[in-house]
Amino acid sequence: MSLVYITRHYENIKNIESSAEYYQFMKGNSTVKPRRSCRKKDKSRAVIKLSDGKILLTDSNKSEHKTMGYSATPLREPCEFLRKNGGVKWQRKRDHTCPKRDEPVLPVPRLEDLKKEKRDKEKKKVNFIKKNAQCIKNSPAKWHSPKYIDFHTGTPRELKNSGLVPQYVCSEAYGKVPCYLRLYKKLVTDKPEVCKMEQVQLAERCKFKDASIRQLPLEERDNILKGLKQHFNNVFKAYQAGSLLIDTISKRLRKSNLEKELRQLEHDIFLLESNPIIYVSEY
Numbered sequence: 001m002s003l004v005y006i007t008r009h010y011e012n013i014k015n016i017e018s019s020a021e022y023y024q025f026m027k028g029n030s031t032v033k034p035r036r037s038c039r040k041k042d043k044s045r046a047v048i049k050l051s052d053g054k055i056l057l058t059d060s061n062k063s064e065h066k067t068m069g070y071s072a073t074p075l076r077e078p079c080e081f082l083r084k085n086g087g088v089k090w091q092r093k094r095d096h097t098c099p100k101r102d103e104p105v106l107p108v109p110r111l112e113d114l115k116k117e118k119r120d121k122e123k124k125k126v127n128f129i130k131k132n133a134q135c136i137k138n139s140p141a142k143w144h145s146p147k148y149i150d151f152h153t154g155t156p157r158e159l160k161n162s163g164l165v166p167q168y169v170c171s172e173a174y175g176k177v178p179c180y181l182r183l184y185k186k187l188v189t190d191k192p193e194v195c196k197m198e199q200v201q202l203a204e205r206c207k208f209k210d211a212s213i214r215q216l217p218l219e220e221r222d223n224i225l226k227g228l229k230q231h232f233n234n235v236f237k238a239y240q241a242g243s244l245l246i247d248t249i250s251k252r253l254r255k256s257n258l259e260k261e262l263r264q265l266e267h268d269i270f271l272l273e274s275n276p277i278i279y280v281s282e283y
Contacts, residue, residue: 216278232265
C-alpha cells in the first residue's frame with residue numbers, strides 16, 4: 001500500500017508517485033525514521049518537533065488515521081551514519097504540577113529510629129514458656145486428697161465418703177430438717193385452706209344468677225364441624241399410610257394412638273351433626 005500526500009483536494013492523484021515534487025517531499029521527511037505505532041491506545045503519544053531539533057513527547061490519544069507505511073522505505077544519507085549525537089533527541093513535556101497539600105507532610109523517619117523501634121518491639125515480646133515455668137515455680141503446692149490402704153495389694157482409696165472418718169457429724173446441716181421436707185410440710189398444712197377457697201369460688205360461679213350461658217351460632221358450629229372433618233381426613237390418611245407389619249413397640253403405640261384419635265373425632269362429629277342447637281357456658 002502506498003502513502004499518498006494530499007495537499008489540495010481538487011488535484012489528480014492518479015500519477016502522483018511519478019512526479020518530481022512527491023520525491024522531493026519524501027526526501028525532505030526521510031531524516032526521521034518512522035516510529036512504530038504502539039499496540040495499545042493508552043501508550044500512544046503525540047510527537048511535536050521543536051525548532052532546536054528536539055522532539056517533544058506529549059500525552060494524547062491514538063490518531064484515528066494511520067497508514068501502513070511508505071511504499072518504498074527512504075534511506076538516510078551516507079554522511080548521517082555513525083555520527084556522534086546524530087540520533088533523535090527526545091524531550092518530555094513538563095506540564096504536570098503537583099497539587100498543594102493542606103496538611104503538613106510528615107518527615108521521613110531516620111534509619112536509627114526505625115532500628116530502635118524494632119528492638120523495642122522484640123523486647124516487648126513475651127516468652128510464654130519462660131513465663132509459665134516461672135508461674136509454676138511461684139504457685140503454692142497442691143496437696144493430694146487423703147487416702148488409705150487396707151488391702152494386701154497396696155491399692156490406695158479415697159478416705160472421703162469411705163465411712164472411716166466422721167464427715168456428716170461435723171457439717172452445719174447435721175441434725176436439722178432438710179429444706180425439701182419443710183416445703184412439703186408447709187404444702188400439706190396449707191392444702192385444706194386452698195381447697196376451701198376453691199370450693200367457695202366454684203360455688204359462686206355455679207350460681208344461676210352469675211352463670212352465663214349462650215347459644216352457639218350456626219356459623220361457628222359449621223366452622224367447627226368443617227375443621228373436625230378436615231382433621232379426621234388428615235388423621236385417616238396418616239393411619240392408612242402406616243406400615244402393615246407391626247413388629248416394634250413404637251409402631252404399635254402409634255397405631256393405637258391414631259385409632260383413639262379417630263374414635264374421638266367420630267364421636268365429636270356425630271354430636272355436632274345430631275344436635276343443631278348447642279348451649280355453651282362462658283366460664
